[in-house]
Amino acid sequence: MKALFAFWIAHRGELAALLGQHVMLVTASTVVAVAAGVPLGIFSARRPRLASPLIGLASVVQTIPSLAMFGFLLPVPLVGGVGARAALVVLILYGLLPIVRTTIAGLRSIDPAIREAGVAMGMTPRELLRQVELPLALPSIVAGVRVAAVVAVGSATIAAAIGAGGLGEYIYRGLSMVDTTVILAGAIPAALLALTVDAGLLWVERQLSVRRRSPRRRAAAAGVALVTAVVLLTSGVAARRTSGAIIVGSKNFTEQLVLGELVAQIIERDAGMPVLRRLNLGGTLICDGALRAGDLDVYVEYTGTALTAVFHAPISTDEAAVFDTVRNLYAKTGRTLLPPLGFNNTFAILVRGADARALGLRTIEDAARQSPHWRAGFGYEFVERPDGYAGLAKAYGFRFPEPPRVMDLTLSYRALASGQVDLIAGDATAGLIKALDLAPLDDNQHYFPPYDAAPVARAETLLRYPEVRLALERLSGKISADDMRALNYAADVEHRDIRTIAREFIAARITRESRTSP
């Protein structure tokens, strides 16, 4: 508990910014969902043939897990990609269902005698709608808005996976660092926000549904809600005005967060450019898609990963050849691969240190012999990648009695240490290897290609801002495997703040460019 407050105080600026982003996402998506959903509900309330398929469709949309929805939208032009825009699209889609449904229900629940009275009094359909039907359906509609907004608070946490920011950043960061404090640092404000939104809109709903309200008070309630929405929106938009910034991305595990922060800080320090961080994106393909779409300017990739997962090129184990191949493939698609940072983050096939010592395991080949008695656990990517499990099993002849369990990469270290699985594929540079007494096995058959870490950037950005290229090149060869392991250890095991770790590393290791020299 104390640690949590300490974290909030230390990160209060960031916390405020993330909260602002979160509120902006929720408000903007809810406002648009209302603007689209209410007319849609009105339109279909009178057309039963349209209403049921529409509600059916909206329900199907609702059942798609939000992470999957972000995935679907990734390659879609205009609305897809990464960042707040794509997140808004998803949140709007989720918000539509409750609003359309309650609009229809609200309109349908009106006593037919009341509608008939309006018609008999000579109201036009428009007058009937505005003076009778909408006022009577309003409490029901607001109830739908309430549901939509609360759902949006929850879904917006997941939007952090595509770099939309918000409190989900802390949740993802905490998950990747296996640090409950950081998870709670995001989850608690998100829960409080949901409760606040719920209570606020409940108040509006009550103001509208109690009949003994003068029209003035009802108007006041509606006005309060509207003004609040507008204020939140404009403040959110103002907070996000960072055009002209270099957008730095990263994948969603500790090492990537550290590298993303290093890249961001070196650009800020040596290129003197503002940086927008879209760290913690949900995987290689999201980062690559974002870079192609221009939603990212730079992130750190690993040569072997680019070769196999991005370009689907045949596997090679020659370090220099792989680098050249990947650099050429990137160049053809408008991206520039910068010089490697200096370490090779290969997959490390890991077993418990105790097992390795007891059974005398040194190589992956040794472990393969034990596989009929073992269970394996792998991250999502490792199971799918061409340089992943399938090839490994073939190369070494693994024969596990049951299919490997698929789990979050970071959690797999804990699962191994606690004996839930007996073998995992981790990162060679993971700080947890040392912390949890895990033993990396030697890839004696040279199955894995090299995974040299190197920044990859949009060529256009580098051309326009040569100082960014210079800054990135200053990282070249500066981070050894030991350095990376130490950085990961500081973040994962010592739970130190990633920004601070990165700042200290840059200050100590990368000399400041003297701007005055020609």
Added chain:
Amino acid sequence: MPVPAIEFRDVSFMRPGGLRVLDRFSLTVESGDVLALVGRSGSGKTTVLKLVNRLLLPDAGAVLVEGRDTREWEPIRLRRRVGFVLQDVGLFPHLNVAGNVGVVPRLEGWPPERTTARVDELLDLVGLGAPSVAGRWPDELSGGQRQRVGVARALAIDPPVLLMDEPFGALDPLTRAELHTEFRRIQQRVRKSVVIVTHDMGEAFALGDRVGVLEGGRLIALDRPEVVAASREPLVRRLLDALPVVPRGPGTDAAPRAEGGAGAAASR
């Protein structure tokens, strides 16, 4: 000779299912007259009203309001010249009494002061002149008060024609008798052309200048109340015997009846 307020000329009307509700139905309501139409449930009474304000159009024949075929009337204009009091009143629950009575004036774009003055005048007319009533909400009113508000609302822009669909059906006998008296008093002042529909012969006799008996989609009697009551026409006789008979006159409405107010509402 003045143009009749309402005229039905050989009107036939069928429900969508093909069921014939009105069959070559003819009727005239002179200006300033009260016609009470009596008939059993499903005899087509409400249909007659809906044909007048063009909620329905006839399949054959013509309905004329102020000498003009309803097909030629612009429906919104027509409906604003025809006040309608519904059986279950249909007061708007989101508006207070003044708001409900002022609906049509506002639709007509009256300035607020004129609407307010008119609302006060009408509430006074229907016996709800107490200043506290205007600000009450429909669910705070008794059944009788609701009906009075319904009448005031229908009279808001002084339409020449007033249609009333079982307006007092859901009230207890005492309140009902009171409202009958009130209705006659109001009608003496406003002199509207009224069609009032009821299944209660007593009510028809109490309110109508003329009483029409509707059976099988046709009028089987149409005359002054005492003439209808004395009719020897077997169909009329049978209907008169079948309907709950209530001796005429205020104050005696409370006599025991075969069918109470609540039953009347449910039978519709």
